[in-house]
Amino acid sequence: MKASMPQVVSNDALRSRLCTDILKGKLSHAYIIEGAAGTGKHLIAKNIAAAISCIEKDSDGIPLPCLHCINCRKIMSGISPDVIYIKREDGKAQIGVESVRMIKTDVAIMPNDLDYKVYIVEEADKMTVQAQNALLLTLEEPPEYVVFLLLCDSAGLLLETIRSRAPILRTEPVKPCSMSEFLCSYEPAAARLKASSEKDFQELITASGGSVGKALGYLDPEKRAELNLYRESVRGFVNTMLGDRTGEAVTELMESMPQKREELQALLDGAGLALRDLLLLKKCESAPLCFYSDREEALGVSDLRPAGYILKIYENCLSAGDALLHNSNVRLTVTRLVCPGE
Numbered sequence: 601m602k603a604s605m606p607q608v609v610s611n612d613a614l615r616s617r618l619c620t621d622i623l624k625g626k627l628s629h630a631y632i633i634e635g636a637a638g639t640g641k642h643l644i645a646k647n648i649a650a651a652i653s654c655i656e657k658d659s660d661g662i663p664l665p666c667l668h669c670i671n672c673r674k675i676m677s678g679i680s681p682d683v684i685y686i687k688r689e690d691g692k693a694q695i696g697v698e699s700v701r702m703i704k705t706d707v708a709i710m711p712n713d714l715d716y717k718v719y720i721v722e723e724a725d726k727m728t729v730q731a732q733n734a735l736l737l738t739l740e741e742p743p744e745y746v747v748f749l750l751l752c753d754s755a756g757l758l759l760e761t762i763r764s765r766a767p768i769l770r771t772e773p774v775k776p777c778s779m780s781e782f783l784c785s786y787e788p789a790a791a792r793l794k795a796s797s798e799k800d801f802q803e804l805i806t807a808s809g810g811s812v813g814k815a816l817g818y819l820d821p822e823k824r825a826e827l828n829l830y831r832e833s834v835r836g837f838v839n840t841m842l843g844d845r846t847g848e849a850v851t852e853l854m855e856s857m858p859q860k861r862e863e864l865q866a867l868l869d870g871a872g873l874a875l876r877d878l879l880l881l882k883k884c885e886s887a888p889l890c891f892y893s894d895r896e897e898a899l900g901v902s903d904l905r906p907a908g909y910i911l912k913i914y915e916n917c918l919s920a921g922d923a924l925l926h927n928s929n930v931r932l933t934v935t936r937l938v939c940p941g942e
């Protein structure tokens with residue numbers, strides 16, 4: 601059995617299914633690749649394009665795609681004229697019908713140098729209904745050499761008529777151990793960070809939430825500094841809310857709370873994840889954690905208060921987040937959350 605898409609992290613079932621389809625010549629004319637941002641949809645799409653065009657496709661013992669032949673290299677570096685990207689235009693919220701009409705004319709032209717022409721529609725769930733209907737006409741009877749890959753966060757936003765013509769492949773968040781292994785083997789900056797600060801490296805892995813895209817972004821020192829600052833503010837908030845709540849501690853927290861709506865929302869989102877971790881630890885000490893990268897630290901914080909108390913704070917954070925969404929006054933929301941008696 602050939603190694604399938606060695607560059608793609610996790611998503612084992614999806615990779616093996618795709619490679620089997622390709623090797624048996626059972627590839628569908630269209631696939632919907634659905635998953636949260638950063639779960640590797642683009643990389644998978646490029647790998648599909650490379651796998652069907654790879655010169656070494658039928659060679660034993662060579663991974664699919666090989667990533668070294670001329671076709672693989674052109675596709676992976678984004679310069680193959682036969683792999684066409686359809687994107688939302690800058691400043692536009694949706695992909696309009698004009699972008700899709702272009703495809704209709706273009707599919708009639710044979711590939712330049714590959715056996716296939718691959719159309720990768722990014723953010724396919726942002727196509728207008730008109731655009732989706734226009735695409736449908738091509739999806740119904742595409743030329744033999746055409747493959748469509750529709751990338752989206754949620755296939756539910758695509759028309760049923762499109763979903764019924766394209767199998768849905770769901771990408772999954774990458775597990776922390778696979779993420780760590782992947783980053784260290786492909787990104788020298790990640791290996792250097794791990795060697796210099798295991799703590800910072802683990803914080804990055806946890807904060808990525810299984811998104812390779814986010815993890816790669818956090819390797820940038822400036823972004824990582826911002827991330828660390830943000831995570832410290834979430835810790836400070838949670839520790840004070842669950843601590844002794846002396847007048848001094850509360851005043852200090854009030855003064856450090858964000859004044860801007862989006863920043864407060866982000867703090868509450870982080871606090872929500874942290875408090876959820878603490879509640880889970882009350883039930884099971886080995887529960888998977890979303891915010892804390894250090895289990896001992898999380899267990900220590902979880903021991904500060906009984907589950908009922910933590911749950912109350914968690915619910916107050918959810919209510920504050922909801923109030924912010926409904927345009928509540930930021931200062932008032934902070935006061936109600938931090939000193940509810942006033």
Ligand SMILES: [Zn+2]
Nearest residue numbers: 654666669672
């Ligand atoms: Zn190849």
